[in-house]
Amino acid sequence: MGSRQVSDWQGRNITVAGLGVSGISAARALAGLGAKVTVVDGGSGEAHEARAAGMAELGIAVRLGDAETLPAGTDLVVTSPGWKPTSPLFAAAAAAGVDVVGDVEIAWRLRGPDAAPWLAVTGTNGKTTTTRMLASILTAAGLRTAAIGNIGTPIVDVVLGDEPYDVLAVELSSYQLHWAPSLRAHSAAVLNLAPDHLDWHGSMEAYAADKGRIYGGNTVACVYNAADPATEDLVRAADVEEGCRAIGFTLGTPGPSQLGVVEGLLVDRAFVADRQKQAQELAEVADVDPPAPHNIANALAAAALARAFGVEPAAVRDGLRAFRPDAHRIQHIADVAEVAYVDDSKATNTHAAQASLAAYEPIVWIAGGLAKGATFDELVTASAKRLRGVVLIGADRALIREALARHAPEVPVVDLERTDTGAMSEAVREAASLARPGDTVLLAPACASMDMFTNYNERGEAFAEAVRALADEHA
Structure with a gap:
């Protein structure tokens, strides 16, 4: 750790908002640099108290049950991504003239002088897949890299770690971008823009503006979706470094300074010597798994960022061929009658299910199994606005049904009593009947699987098999 970084934080009074993964990461890092850190969280209970005890061992103060009052003497607030800008804590900070930033901003400030450049990805959908494809x-290409940010290891931990990276693939949510004013990526992509998180941002305009922050200060390329004019508008509005280029991606034939698709090939007309007359083959559509249109768009965006960093065409092909979406982890199975079916059987607890549910809307949610002592009120409260309907399966489904009755009484619920392995097929059919075009049917059970299945893999396979049978009927 350089002396400059230590001296920047020594003795500062920093309040960290949120006792989740990113909050704990930031608190530990800043305390390690000599800051006086207080973590505040509105929650309480055994889990929170256990985390608080772990923080206390590191000399970090934790205040539970009060997320609104600014601790006396605070000179910087570091927030976890999900906290709304309208939170009373931030109003108190503003009144006291105290800045509020996020963990991404802290990570950016903690970078050393020889730190790896960032290739950044955001968008309403496809962020994680694109970032992992890019990595x-x-x-x-033989580069030392990691997929971080909104996924993987907390970003502060990566920046302060000993691993020497050449370049980082960084997924950034609109929340993270909102709280990262200093971020300046090498190149960045906005994959798409659709109404999302408007309750958090306050308006579509504010949501788009926060997404657009990813382009600020880009040095080589601002990658946009040619099929989504809103993403190009963000490029036009961005304040970038001299010489930074606008690079589009399209599922059609690319024009100059674009990547696109020609006769089953992914091609580059942006990073070639003669953009007017020349196109460079990068890969085949068949190299993309799965080769669904939205995923080909993800691959093109990843390829554009890699090419902006100087990666050779063969590495784009090899990287796409090597990439596999994680089985049963937010795995898109199929689109049937304009409804997406996604398998996240790995979401065996409420925390994992909440992350999964936060990735889509509107959702028909398939949930249930063995609760393992879990309660579901917090999960349902956080996800209620996204739910079109719910199909419940498994031994402890009543716990989820009761939470839904308390916190989302308007959401239709189908409660399947059968617990044989054929129940999943019925669950998928019931979900299909609730779904409308544009919806996502999401298996994110928030429970263990052993009441009905050997493990979560078998549960996910049963879901995928039922979806494929449904698709065959619609073929």
């Missing part, structure tokens, strides 16, 4: 391509 796969960079790895195929």
Whole structure:
């Protein structure tokens, strides 16, 4: 750790908002640099108290049950991504003239002088897949990299770690971007823009503006979706470094300074010597898994960022071929009658299910199994606005049904009593009947699987098999 970084934080009174993964990471890092850290969280209970005890061992103060009052003497607030800008704590900070930033901003400020550049990805949908594809391509090019940010290891931990990276693939949510005013990526992509998180941002305009922050200060390329004019508008509005280029991606034939698709090939007309007359083959559509249109768009965006960093065409092909979406982890199975079916059987607890539910809307949610002592009120409260309907399966489904009755009484619920392995097929059919075009049917059970299945893999396979049977009927 350089002396400059230590001296920047020594003795500062910093309040960290939120006792989740990113909050704990930031609190530990800043305390390690000599800051006086207080973590505040409105929650309480055994889990919170256990985390608080772990923080206390590091000399970090924790205040539970009060997320609104600004601790006396605070000179900087570091927030976890989900906290709304309208939170009373932030109003108190503003009144006291105290800045509020997020963990991404802290990570950016903590970078050393020789730190790896960031290739950044945001968008309403496809962020994680694109970021992981990008990391796969960079790895195929022989570069030391990691997929971080909104996924993987907390970003502060990566920046302060001992691993020497050449370049980082960074997924950024609109929340993270809102709280990261200093971020300046090498190149960045906005994959798409649709109404999302408007309750958090306050308006579509504010949501778009926060997404657009990813382009600020880009040095080489601002990658946008040619099929989504709103993403190009964000590029036009961005204040970038001299010489930074606008690079589009399209599922059609690319124009100059674009990547696109020609006769089953992913091609580059942006990073070639003669953009007017020349196109460089990068890969085949068949190299993308799965080769669904939205995923091909993800691959093109990842390829554009890699090419902006100087990666050779063969590495794009090899990286895409090597990439595999994680089975049963937010795995898109199929689109049937304009409804997406996604398998996240790995979401065996409420925390994992909440992360999964936060990725989509509107959702028909398939949930249930063995609760393992869990309660579901917090999960349902956080996800209620996204739910079109719910199909419940498994031994402890009543616990979820009761939470839904308390916190989302308007959401239709189908309660399946059968607990044989054929129940999943019925669950998928019931979900299909609740779903409308544009919806996502999401298996994110928030429970263990052993009441009905050997493990979560078998549960996910049963879901995928039922979806494929449904697709065959619609073929």
